[in-house]
Amino acid sequence: MAATGGAGRPEKRGAIMRAAAVVFGREGYVRAGMDAIAAEAGVSKRTVYNHFPDKETLFLSVALRNSAELAQLIGELMARHLGRVVDLRQSLIDFAVERARAVLSAGERGEHGALGRAIRAEVANIPADVLEAWLDAGPAASQRELAAHFEALGERGLLAAEDAGLAAEQFTLLTFHGIAERSFWGALPVAGEEAARIAAAGVDAFLRIHGAPRR
Amino acid sequence: MAATGGAGRPEKRGAIMRAAAVVFGREGYVRAGMDAIAAEAGVSKRTVYNHFPDKETLFLSVALRNSAELAQLIGELMARHLGRVVDLRQSLIDFAVERARAVLSAGERGEHGALGRAIRAEVANIPADVLEAWLDAGPAASQRELAAHFEALGERGLLAAEDAGLAAEQFTLLTFHGIAERSFWGALPVAGEEAARIAAAGVDAFLRIHGAPRR
DNA sequence: GTCTATACAGGGATAGAC
DNA sequence: GTCTATCCCTGTATAGAC
Numbered sequence A, B: 001m002a003a004t005g006g007a008g009r010p011e012k013r014g015a016i017m018r019a020a021a022v023v024f025g026r027e028g029y030v031r032a033g034m035d036a037i038a039a040e041a042g043v044s045k046r047t048v049y050n051h052f053p054d055k056e057t058l059f060l061s062v063a064l065r066n067s068a069e070l071a072q073l074i075g076e077l078m079a080r081h082l083g084r085v086v087d088l089r090q091s092l093i094d095f096a097v098e099r100a101r102a103v104l105s106a107g108e109r110g111e112h113g114a115l116g117r118a119i120r121a122e123v124a125n126i127p128a129d130v131l132e133a134w135l136d137a138g139p140a141a142s143q144r145e146l147a148a149h150f151e152a153l154g155e156r157g158l159l160a161a162e163d164a165g166l167a168a169e170q171f172t173l174l175t176f177h178g179i180a181e182r183s184f185w186g187a188l189p190v191a192g193e194e195a196a197r198i199a200a201a202g203v204d205a206f207l208r209i210h211g212a213p214r215r
Numbered sequence C: 001g002t003c004t005a006t007a008c009a010g011g012g013a014t015a016g017a018c
Numbered sequence D: 001g002t003c004t005a006t007c008c009c010t011g012t013a014t015a016g017a018c
Helices: A010-027 A034-041 A045-051 A055-082 A088-104 A111-121 A128-137 A139-155 A164-182 A192-210 B010-027 B034-041 B045-051 B055-082 B088-104 B111-121 B128-137 B139-155 B164-182 B192-210
Strands: none
Touching (some): A010 A055, A055 A088, A055 A128, A055 A139, A088 A111, A088 A164, A111 B111, A139 A164, A192 B164, B034 B045, B055 B088, B055 B111, B055 B128, B055 B139, B088 B192, B164 B192
8 A cells, every 4th residue: 555654753753664675675575574674764663564554555655755856856857957057968968867866876866776776676576556556656756757857958949850759758768768778777886987878878878869960 | 785685496486586576576576475476386385495595596596597698688689779770760660669578568578677676676675786687697698788789880981989888878868768767667557659759859859969970 | 651571472584495 | 296394574463662
């Protein structure tokens, strides 16, 4: 089910969800233990079960919140880099590099990508409606937002994409999925230099598909 | 470690590896049980442990064999569709559609993609040398082979890719990863019609990047 | 009344013994 | 081929503490 959870101190609830994101991201759903989550949160195991009825509900709750957080973070990156564009190519490269790092970096705040990996690993065991909600709050929302930015850039004559949705999809494939695949969605580190190289090559290819013919 | 395993009837060994591919692909590494694998193979659990010392070795052995098999299957698809090309666009689309189906289809022989999903889920727990061997025998081999085909097509004037390796990478991103992502690497079914649409759009984009300027 | 700490019941897993 | 030793995990129960 989607999101339940009883009463209790909200601060404890937040600590539990943060800890669950870390442990689920590090170990995956099956390997993660409720004991480890409780320890990471600094609370008793009984408290975990007081806030969440079972492991699955906790996992799905954390997954939903995480995808919304990540979509918002990416939305901020888009606004910063694609809002006021002077050098389109450089702006696209900067956005691509920062998005890849935000999602895939194993270091600081890397639990976002790690939890996404755990979700992808468990897709076959996630109820269809929850999976749809996760997609809609996360990856799909980001793609819609990127398409809106491309639409605006097209109206300013900086892009010549006839289908902004398709352009957004292909931009993500060319500048993000190559890095994601290489790093196995953040499980392995990828050199920042290589990520920058892939992003630049992807942007150049993207501009050859959807770039405005003249400047 | 990579591949050990004792003696025993080779036919039993093959049955065990086939069964392990099915069960690991269906359940994932952690959930899959040695009992279920033995039952699927139609042998005793003792026989399984007679051929493979433990669960991890069995999994890694099956993973390595599987990636080599899949690379060969894709190689055959490439030879069939990219060997004698008359209509380049159509050949690329046909190859893209058939590769996606071969890797991701959940039905017949779909254990290839399912096992790949299980491996990706366990990447953090796989020894680095084994993971490298898996990559080199599977995905990387296919990419090298695709680059060689693109090189040949370039020499015939059908493609204008200055870097065949980069072209192969971008072709795979544009025509395969979009479908793979949508279906979560085969975990969810994707309509054949949608796969064909994505493949065609990806090929068109690819040809705008790397296509020969005139025919 | 919620939290901590610990102990425990039940099920399932691997791996080995008979 | 079955049977079993041993361990781990989820979820609950039993204590007491703020």
